[in-house]
Amino acid sequence: MWHLAWRHVVYYRGQTLLLVAAIALAGYLPIATELLLRRLQHDLRSRADATPLVVGKLGSRTDLMLHALYFTAKAPGRIPFGTMETVTADGYARAIPLAAVHTAKRVSLVGTSLDYFEYRRLRVSSGRTFGRLGECVVGASVARRLGLSPGDSLLTDTESFVELTRYPLKLHVVGVLAAAGTPDDDAVFCDIKTVWVIEGIGHGHQDLGGVDEPGVVLERTENAVTAGAALKQYLEITPENEASFHFHGNMRDFPITAVILIPRDEKSETILLGRWHESDEFQVIEPDRVVELLLGTVFQIKHLLDLAAVFVAVSTGLLIALVVLLSLRLRAAEMATLFKLGCRRATTARLISAELLIVTGLSCAVLVVMLGTTWLVGPSLLRWWIVSGGV
Amino acid sequence: MTGAGETPDEPVVRLSDLRFAYPATSFRLQISHWEVARGRQVAVIGPSGSGKTTLLHLIAGILRPTAGVVGVEGRRLDELADRELRAFRARRIGMVFQDFQLLEYLDVRENILLPYYIGTDLRISGDVRRRADELAAAVGLGDRMRRNVTRLSQGERQRVALCRALITEPPLILADEPTGNLDPVNKRKIMALLQNHARRLGATLVVVTHDRDILSAMDRVVDFADWTAKVG
Numbered sequence: 047m048w049h050l051a052w053r054h055v056v057y058y059r060g061q062t063l064l065l066v067a068a069i070a071l072a073g074y075l076p077i078a079t080e081l082l083l084r085r086l087q088h089d090l091r092s093r094a095d096a097t098p099l100v101v102g103k104l105g106s107r108t109d110l111m112l113h114a115l116y117f118t119a120k121a122p123g124r125i126p127f128g129t130m131e132t133v134t135a136d137g138y139a140r141a142i143p144l145a146a147v148h149t150a151k152r153v154s155l156v157g158t159s160l161d162y163f164e165y166r167r168l169r170v171s172s173g174r175t176f177g178r179l180g181e182c183v184v185g186a187s188v189a190r191r192l193g194l195s196p197g198d199s200l201l202t203d204t205e206s207f208v209e210l211t212r213y214p215l216k217l218h219v220v221g222v223l224a225a226a227g228t229p230d231d232d233a234v235f236c237d238i239k240t241v242w243v244i245e246g247i248g249h250g251h252q253d254l255g256g257v258d259e260p261g262v263v264l265e266r267t268e269n270a271v272t273a274g275a276a277l278k279q280y281l282e283i284t285p286e287n288e289a290s291f292h293f294h295g296n297m298r299d300f301p302i303t304a305v306i307l308i309p310r311d312e313k314s315e316t317i318l319l320g321r322w323h324e325s326d327e328f329q330v331i332e333p334d335r336v337v338e339l340l341l342g343t344v345f346q347i348k349h350l351l352d353l354a355a356v357f358v359a360v361s362t363g364l365l366i367a368l369v370v371l372l373s374l375r376l377r378a379a380e381m382a383t384l385f386k387l388g389c390r391r392a393t394t395a396r397l398i399s400a401e402l403l404i405v406t407g408l409s410c411a412v413l414v415v416m417l418g419t420t421w422l423v424g425p426s427l428l429r430w431w432i433v434s435g436g437v
Numbered sequence: 438m439t440g441a442g443e444t445p446d447e448p449v450v451r452l453s454d455l456r457f458a459y460p461a462t463s464f465r466l467q468i469s470h471w472e473v474a475r476g477r478q479v480a481v482i483g484p485s486g487s488g489k490t491t492l493l494h495l496i497a498g499i500l501r502p503t504a505g506v507v508g509v510e511g512r513r514l515d516e517l518a519d520r521e522l523r524a525f526r527a528r529r530i531g532m533v534f535q536d537f538q539l540l541e542y543l544d545v546r547e548n549i550l551l552p553y554y555i556g557t558d559l560r561i562s563g564d565v566r567r568r569a570d571e572l573a574a575a576v577g578l579g580d581r582m583r584r585n586v587t588r589l590s591q592g593e594r595q596r597v598a599l600c601r602a603l604i605t606e607p608p609l610i611l612a613d614e615p616t617g618n619l620d621p622v623n624k625r626k627i628m629a630l631l632q633n634h635a636r637r638l639g640a641t642l643v644v645v646t647h648d649r650d651i652l653s654a655m656d657r658v659v660d661f662a663d664w665t666a667k668v669g
Contacts, residue, residue: 050547050554057542383538384555386497387527387601388526388556389523390524397555
């Protein structure tokens, strides 16, 4: 019986594939949504739970949370580097700066301090952490995707063709992080000062001491030298030219996008929240609370998706029933032959049932493969979705 | 090849006071008495629409009579329950259909073995497979056992249908226009195969045909148009 059923299913493989695809997809949509949302919930919560407080520009709390946790480009705004000192002045917390507005090869470039690695328990699997201007450490996924290893380099992206004020900076890869299964796998890390160089706040150029070329030196006085457009600016920081790099202005005013605050204890956290709750310049958020609010919204939407999935499942079921009925009508001659040869009604019913079971089994197998793939690529997919502004 | 509770002298086919009508048609079939003895090879001839195929279907239990007796191998088919009737047909009757009625999703071997795939009491064994190979070889299909039947010629399909009818070694073989689509050479071959196998198995053969060329080889000919005269 199974042999006949299998032969029928294989012979009419086009119809079988359509049925299998319809059943698998009808099952996949709700289950995959459930799986991905559970994963999203888990990832968001675990990342948020590991990040007690975040300081950022006043604005959307969700944007700030996603920016600080997932390095999304959509930060509410910039705050001065001096904010770090302001919020930690009383010693209630230690602070880790973040400046994540640039990209390198379309990957988020995160300017921070070495404390970040220690705090996130990130381990360098090959090479070392950054120590000088222009050096970077890449996340495990980035290294795999772009084929990067210590000794390689990558250029930062300029935002547009018409952006003339910023040049790409060549970053030297000095280390690759071990996979952590977090957004850190999908980022490139460098010292915050390197970000300021990219911003144009800091720069390096040829020594003007003995240069008298008219296009390079416009004016030389006892106290200052005015350089012209012909001055050679460095687009790469090397041991030879590193000393020429310098910053203009007060470092307290240099921009960052967020600060991760790690309070000494719960009491310190409460004091910090209370103290900076009504600041006119910046906000202090608790990522876990923001995540809960966000998940509340997401799960409200999911209820609608669940309802839609029920309709899809019912309509698919009805369509499959219709297909089976029409198929039986088309197979009337075959059924008549079986009857004439002495096939019992129960045997005919078993034959049809066996075919349906095979189709269902194949659909389940396809569904398992699809769900397995989703489970494997899900975390990366979710991170990409969040970073690209899906949440 | 005798069935349980039957004697060698008992006719294999016995029709008595048989009446049959298709609903909502003027077609009527009436046979007062007809018997076919064991091992005989009988041809039933007659014009189109006279009821030849209906007669075969009544003998096979595919159709149930409106009234009267249909006996095959000592069993009253008209009294059997549907389940018993189907099982009886699968085991004791081999049928060759006019339009072959092969399953297009199966290959030659699988079509020959079909009664075993669907028969509740029939099991495919090594002997059965060997028999299928021998039958296929005998009809010249030994090298095409794995070929799908849709890729066969009409004559080849007819031979597959013939093998399927013989695979269970039934005591009664019913053939509906077995040479209908064949050229004269293949016609003779098919009839020879059918008759030789029937003789070897000791089976009774009832052939319904238009084809007067094959009548000379049969033991007895019944003209449907003049049924009462010939049979009565």
